[in-house]
Amino acid sequence: MKGFAERVATVQEYYFSAKLREVNQLITDGKPVINLGIGSPDLAPDRMVIDALKSTAENPKAHGYQNYQGIPELRIAMAEFYAREYKVTLNPNKEILPLMGSKEGIMHVSMAFLNPGDQVLIPDPGYPTYTSVTSLLGAEPIFYGLDLEKKGRPDFEALEKLDLSRVKIMWINYPQMPTGAAGSKEILIELVTFAKKHDLVLVHDNPYSHILNPEPLSILAIPGGEEVALELNSLSKTFNMPGWRVGMLCGRADWVEAVLKVKSNMDSGMFLGLQKGAIAALSLGKNWFTDLDELYQNRRKLVWKMADLLQLSYSKDSAGLFVWCKVPEGKSPDELVDWLLYEKNIFITPGKIFGPAGENYVRISLCMPEFKILEAINRIKP
Incomplete structure (x- = not known):
C-alpha cells in the first residue's frame, strides 16, 4: 500500500x-x-408525492437506467416552479440540470470550474462543504465576513482590499446557513455587480428560500444575474424530502453543460420514481x-x-x-x-x-x- x-x-x-x-x-x-x-x-x-413514487415503482418498466439530465417532465416542472416562485424564466432543456441532492452540485460545480491553485470566496460562518470540496480539489478557500445586523451583507469593503485575481468562484447562501440571515434583493444586486467587476462565478446555494422566509429570492431574478451566476436548489427542506436526494442546478446554458460533463461521468441518473415524486412536489401550491x-x-x-x-x-x-x-x-x-x-x-x-x-x-x-x-x-x- x-x-x-x-x-x-x-x-x-x-x-x-x-x-x-x-x-x-x-x-x-x-x-x-x-x-x-x-x-x-x-x-x-405530501401524500401526492408518495403516491407518485409508489405507482411508478409498481411499473415493471420503471427500473432501468435513466437519462443523465432527468426526464423532460421533471425539468419542465422545475422551470415552472422557478417561473411561479421566483419570476425566473429558464429553458428546461439547457438551463436546468437535476441533481441527486444539491450537495452533489457543490462538488460538480467546483470540479467544472476549479484548477489547483485557484481561490474560492466562502462565507464565514458558512456551510462546511464549500470549504472541504475546495480543499479536496487543491484550490484555496478565502473566507469573507457577513454583517448579521444587515441581513448577512458580505463585507464588500474588506473584499475590495484583497487581491482577487486568482478567485474563480464565490459561494453565497440566502437565507444563510447557519445564521438564518435572510439576505435581500439589494444584497444580491451588490453581489452581481461585484461578480461582474471581478469576473467571478457566483454560486447561490438556495435550499432555504421557502422556510420562514416571506420573500423567496433567486440570484437569477436579479438583472445581470443570469450572466454571472448559477443557482443550486433542493427539494429536501422545501418539500420534506431530504432522503430522496433531489436537487437542481439552474443558470446559463454553457455553464450547466460544463457541469453535466462532470456529472455524467459520476452517476447514471435518478430513479424514475424519485423523479415522478419530485414532479408532484413541485406542483404543490x-x-x-x-x-x-x-x-x-x-x-x-x-x-x-x-x-x-x-x-x-x-x-x-x-x-x-x-x-x-x-x-x-x-x-x-x-x-x-x-x-x-x-x-x-x-x-x-x-x-x-x-x-x-x-x-x-x-x-x-x-x-x-x-x-x-x-x-x-x-x-x-x-
Whole structure:
C-alpha cells in the first residue's frame, strides 16, 4: 500500500457523519437523546408525492437506467416552479440540470470550474462543504465576513482590499446557513455587480428560500444575474424530502453543460420514481408553504424559550430551519454542547464547525416535533 491521495489529508470526515455515530450509539445505549443538531426535516412529504413514487415503482418498466439530465417532465416542472416562485424564466432543456441532492452540485460545480491553485470566496460562518470540496480539489478557500445586523451583507469593503485575481468562484447562501440571515434583493444586486467587476462565478446555494422566509429570492431574478451566476436548489427542506436526494442546478446554458460533463461521468441518473415524486412536489401550491411555515413558527417560538433558559442571545429577524445563538461572554460553547449532550441528552451543534466566526455560537435545529422541544425545555429548567 503506497498511501492515500494527498487530498484526503486536506479534509476531515464531515462533522455530522462522525457526531451522529456518537449520538446514535448513545441512543443504542439507552440514552433518550433529543437531536436538535441537524437540519433534516422530520415531516413526511405530501401524500401526492408518495403516491407518485409508489405507482411508478409498481411499473415493471420503471427500473432501468435513466437519462443523465432527468426526464423532460421533471425539468419542465422545475422551470415552472422557478417561473411561479421566483419570476425566473429558464429553458428546461439547457438551463436546468437535476441533481441527486444539491450537495452533489457543490462538488460538480467546483470540479467544472476549479484548477489547483485557484481561490474560492466562502462565507464565514458558512456551510462546511464549500470549504472541504475546495480543499479536496487543491484550490484555496478565502473566507469573507457577513454583517448579521444587515441581513448577512458580505463585507464588500474588506473584499475590495484583497487581491482577487486568482478567485474563480464565490459561494453565497440566502437565507444563510447557519445564521438564518435572510439576505435581500439589494444584497444580491451588490453581489452581481461585484461578480461582474471581478469576473467571478457566483454560486447561490438556495435550499432555504421557502422556510420562514416571506420573500423567496433567486440570484437569477436579479438583472445581470443570469450572466454571472448559477443557482443550486433542493427539494429536501422545501418539500420534506431530504432522503430522496433531489436537487437542481439552474443558470446559463454553457455553464450547466460544463457541469453535466462532470456529472455524467459520476452517476447514471435518478430513479424514475424519485423523479415522478419530485414532479408532484413541485406542483404543490401556496397552502403547502403556508402550513409548513405555521408549523416551523410554533417550533421556533419554543426554541427561543429554550435559548432564553440557556441565556443565549439570538435574532428574531431570521429565516430557515435553525436558530443561531450567541453564547454569553466568558462561557464556553463546547462546554455547553457537551453539558447538554452528556447531562441532559440534548444534541445541538457548536458554531465553530461553520468557520472561525462561529466560534462563540451554537446552532439549534427546528426539525423536531413541538413535544420533543418542550421535553428539552423541561430537562433544562432548574
